[in-house]
Every structure is written in C-alpha cells, then in structure tokens.
Amino acid sequence: MPTAVRPVRIIVAKVGLDGHDRGVKVVARALRDAGYEVIYTGLRQTPEMVVDAALQEDAQVVGLSIHSGAHMTLFPAVVDELKRRKATDIVVFGGGIIPDDDIAALKKRGVAEIFTPGTPLQEIVDWLRKRFPDEKTPKR
Amino acid sequence: MRALARAITLVERRDPSVRDLEAALRTQARAPGVAGFTGAPGTGKSTLVDAVVALLRQKQRSVAVLATDPNSPFTGGAILGDRIRMQRHALDTKVFIRSMGARGHLGGLSLATREAIRLLGAFGFDEVILETVGVGQSELEVAAVADTTVVVLTPNLGDSVQMIKAGILEIADVFVVNKADIDGHLRVIAELRAMLNLAPRQGWKAPIIATVATRQDGVEQLWEAVLAHRRHLETTGRAKELAEKRLRDETAEVAAELARQRARQALEEDPRLAERLLEDGTPYRTAEEILKRSANR
Numbered sequence: 354m355p356t357a358v359r360p361v362r363i364i365v366a367k368v369g370l371d372g373h374d375r376g377v378k379v380v381a382r383a384l385r386d387a388g389y390e391v392i393y394t395g396l397r398q399t400p401e402m403v404v405d406a407a408l409q410e411d412a413q414v415v416g417l418s419i420h421s422g423a424h425m426t427l428f429p430a431v432v433d434e435l436k437r438r439k440a441t442d443i444v445v446f447g448g449g450i451i452p453d454d455d456i457a458a459l460k461k462r463g464v465a466e467i468f469t470p471g472t473p474l475q476e477i478v479d480w481l482r483k484r485f486p487d488e489k490t491p492k493r
Numbered sequence: 494m495r496a497l498a499r500a501i502t503l504v505e506r507r508d509p510s511v512r513d514l515e516a517a518l519r520t521q522a523r524a525p526g527v528a529g530f531t532g533a534p535g536t537g538k539s540t541l542v543d544a545v546v547a548l549l550r551q552k553q554r555s556v557a558v559l560a561t562d563p564n565s566p567f568t569g570g571a572i573l574g575d576r577i578r579m580q581r582h583a584l585d586t587k588v589f590i591r592s593m594g595a596r597g598h599l600g601g602l603s604l605a606t607r608e609a610i611r612l613l614g615a616f617g618f619d620e621v622i623l624e625t626v627g628v629g630q631s632e633l634e635v636a637a638v639a640d641t642t643v644v645v646l647t648p649n650l651g652d653s654v655q656m657i658k659a660g661i662l663e664i665a666d667v668f669v670v671n672k673a674d675i676d677g678h679l680r681v682i683a684e685l686r687a688m689l690n691l692a693p694r695q696g697w698k699a700p701i702i703a704t705v706a707t708r709q710d711g712v713e714q715l716w717e718a719v720l721a722h723r724r725h726l727e728t729t730g731r732a733k734e735l736a737e738k739r740l741r742d743e744t745a746e747v748a749a750e751l752a753r754q755r756a757r758q759a760l761e762e763d764p765r766l767a768e769r770l771l772e773d774g775t776p777y778r779t780a781e782e783i784l785k786r787s788a789n790r
Binding site: 381382384385386387388389390391392393394395398401402405406408409410411438440 | 494495498499501502564565568569570571572573574576577580583584589590591592594
C-alpha cells in the first residue's frame with residue numbers, strides 16, 4: 354500500500370517579551386515555499402506554550418526567534434521543557450541577534466543550530482533538508 | 494496527549510495501522526458533538542472559535558479544534574496560523590488544537606477529518622470544532638462531516654449577489670454576522686434574511702446571530718443556536734439518517750481509495766496492461782479490467 358509522504362511540520366514561535374516578528378515571518382514564508390508545513394504560533398510565547406503546541410501538532414522541529422537578548426534563558430528553557438515532556442526527538446533551532454560565544458554555549462545546551470541575521474534563507478532550508486533526508490515535503 | 498497527536502498524524506498520512514488502532518478504540522468510541530465553522534478569509538473564524546472554546550470551557554466541556562488552512566498548490570507547503578488566535582487556551586489540558594494542511598494528505602480532507610473526530614471522541618473530547626477557510630472545496634467537505642455548519646460573514650464583504658454566488662446559503666445551519674460593531678452589519682443581516690426568505694428551507698430555519706468575537710458578544714447565543722440545531726437533528730431523526738449517510742459516504746471513499754491504489758499497482762506491475770492502455774488511448778476498458786481482477790483476488 355503506498356503511504357502518503359510525511360510532511361515535516363515545523364512550529365515557529367517568538368519566545369518571551371519580544372515584538373519583532375518580521376524576521377520570523379520571512380523565515381516562515383521561506384519554509385512554506387520550500388514545501389514544509391509551518392505552524393506559526395505568534396508572539397510572546399512561554400517555553401511551556403511552545404512545547405505544548407509542538408506536541409499537539411506532532412511537529413518534528415521547533416524554530417525559535419528572538420531579538421530581545423534573553424536567548425540564553427529562553428532557548429535552554431524550551432530544550433528542558435521538551436526533556437521534561439519526554440520529547441527530546443523534537444529538534445530545536447533558533448535565530449536572532451545572538452553573539453558567537455552564546456551560539457557555542459546554546460549548542461552545548463541542546464539547541465541544534467542557530468542562524469543569525471544575514472543568513473541566506475536557502476541555508477536554513479538546506480540545513481533542514483540535510484537534517485530530515487528521509488522525510489519528504491507533502492505531495493501536491 | 495502525544496499519543497493522540499501521533500495518531501492524528503497517522504490518519505493524515507493514511508497509514509494502514511490506523512485501521513487496527515480504530516478497531517482497538519472502537520469500544521471506547523463516544524461520538525463528540527461536531528460543529529464546523531467556515532467563512533471567507535478575515536471574517537474572524539479563528540477568533541470566533543477561540544471565543545466558543547472559552548465559553549465551552551466555562552461550561553466544563555472539553556474541546557478539540559481541527560483548523561484547516563490551504564497548502565500551496567505549487568510547493569505543497571503551508572503556513573498554519575490559526576493557533577495564534579487561540580493562545581489563551583494554551584496549557585489547558587481540556588483543549589486540544591490541531592492545524593491541518595488541506596492538501597497534505599491523500600484520500601481527501603473529509604476522510605482524515607472523520608477519522609480524527611473518532612480518535613478525539615475515543616480520547617474523551619466532548620466537542621469537536623472544525624474550522625476551514627471557505628474558499629474552495631474544503632468547506633463542502635467539512636459541511637459533510639459536521640453535525641452543524643456555521644457560516645461566518647462580516648459587514649463589507651460585498652453586496653447580496655456575493656451571497657447567492659458563493660453557495661453558502663445551502664450549507665449553513667447557523668449564520669453568524671461577526672464584527673457586528675462595524676457599520677453595515679444591520680444591512681448584511683437584512684440582506685441575508687431577505688435571501689433566506691426567498692428560498693425557505695424545509696424544517697430547520699437557519700438563524701442569524703450577530704457577534705463581536707473579540708468581546709465575546711453574542712457567543713452564548715451562537716452556541717445556543719448550535720445546540721438548538723443539534724436538538725432539531727435528534728428530535729426529527731435526522732441525526733440518525735445523517736450518521737448512516739456519513740458511514741456510507743465514508744465507505745465509498747475508502748473503497749475508492751483502495752481501488753485507486755490497486756489500479757496504480759496493477760499498471761506498474763503489469764506492462765501488458767499498461768501497453769494496452771496506451772493502444773486504447775482511453776481508460777475505460779483497462780479500468781474495468783483492473784476492477785474485475787481485484788474482485789477475483
């Protein structure tokens with residue numbers, strides 16, 4: 354029986370007190386155009402809300418966006434919440450204005466990848482394709 | 494919760510293991526009430542659904558929302574944004590929200606939706622709300638699945654001709670004129686009423702409810718109307734008829750799905766069949782041959 358291909362579902366969220374959502378919308382759009390199902394949850398999310406949405410939506414990936422400078426608190430909080438809910442298979446990546454030193458520290462804390470301003474959108478898509486080679490985007 | 498979310502993914506993928514899962518859950522199956530909300534983009538469906546969820550939670554009912562957004566016909570990708578309006582219910586374990594891409598699965602939206610509803614019932618949800626953008630086929634599919642279809646309109650959507658064009662008069666059990674704090678809402682209501690009087694329906698007369706979803710205004714009346722329609726279905730025996738019809742429809746869809754798979758398989762595995770098809774140039778003889786063969790299996 355031919356099974357339908359599984360679309361990669363991505364939760365995209367703005368965590369914390371940060372209203373700058375233009376970047377995240379551009380990324381969401383790029384992921385959509387690359388054939389992913391993107392679930393955008395909006396502004397001012399807590400780590401608990403993001404993880405809850407990821408579980409309900411059965412997403413494989415969580416993309417976090419932040420420009421407030423609170424990434425060292427909020428990104429690991431999402432990773433920890435995923436651990437607490439026994440959902441460590443869900444991959445977390447992030448983007449925003451994040452210094453190089455912090456990027457290394459975040460990766461150590463379980464964030465899979467960080468993209469900073471100026472990253473070509475295709476680079477994010479390529480990273481996802483490499484990360485999920487078997488998963489196909491939905492068929493028309 | 495993750496088990497339910499995973500199961501819905503299987504349903505969306507049309508995974509064969511769903512069959513066993515459904516059989517196992519059959520004993521626990523309890524049919525939830527199903528209300529479908531549809532309307533043009535920007536009419537405030539998500540906000541309205543959010544308001545209804547809030548009301549139902551006050552009444553201690555558990556609610557699941559299946560929100561459908563279109564996939565791009567070009568890339569298959571989608572941005573599913575209905576959760577944004579429903580964030581106040583995050584972390585409420587009695588509220589489950591799932592976004593579905595309308596084209597992300599084979600076998601059609603209605604098939605996946607029906608199975609998802611059964612799963613939600615088995616997992617103990619009292620009410621299921623379906624939300625779809627009324628811009629194509631999906632709202633008709635949802636109307637076929639929901640017990641009660643709520644059509645959401647707003648002021649300034651266009652003149653009364655738009656209403657006849659869209660074919661929404663036929664599928665609505667309840668009309669909502671949302672954003673009723675905007676000028677022109679009385680005119681929409683009057684035009685709608687006039688339109689409905691031109692073609693009176695037998696039995697149930699779809700009520701028109703004015704709401705301002707952002708302020709929770711009229712939401713109680715809206716839910717009363719949904720419940721009144723539900724009672725109407727019960728007392729007239731229509732509920733039973735609909736349930737039986739749905740099961741027949743669903744069976745036909747499943748049969749069609751199986752036949753389609755077998756046909757594809759036959760054409761791939763049997764080069765002679767494929768060759769003759771090319772000679773014929775038309776599909777009928779080959780299609781019948783395939784059906785005959787699969788009947789003999």
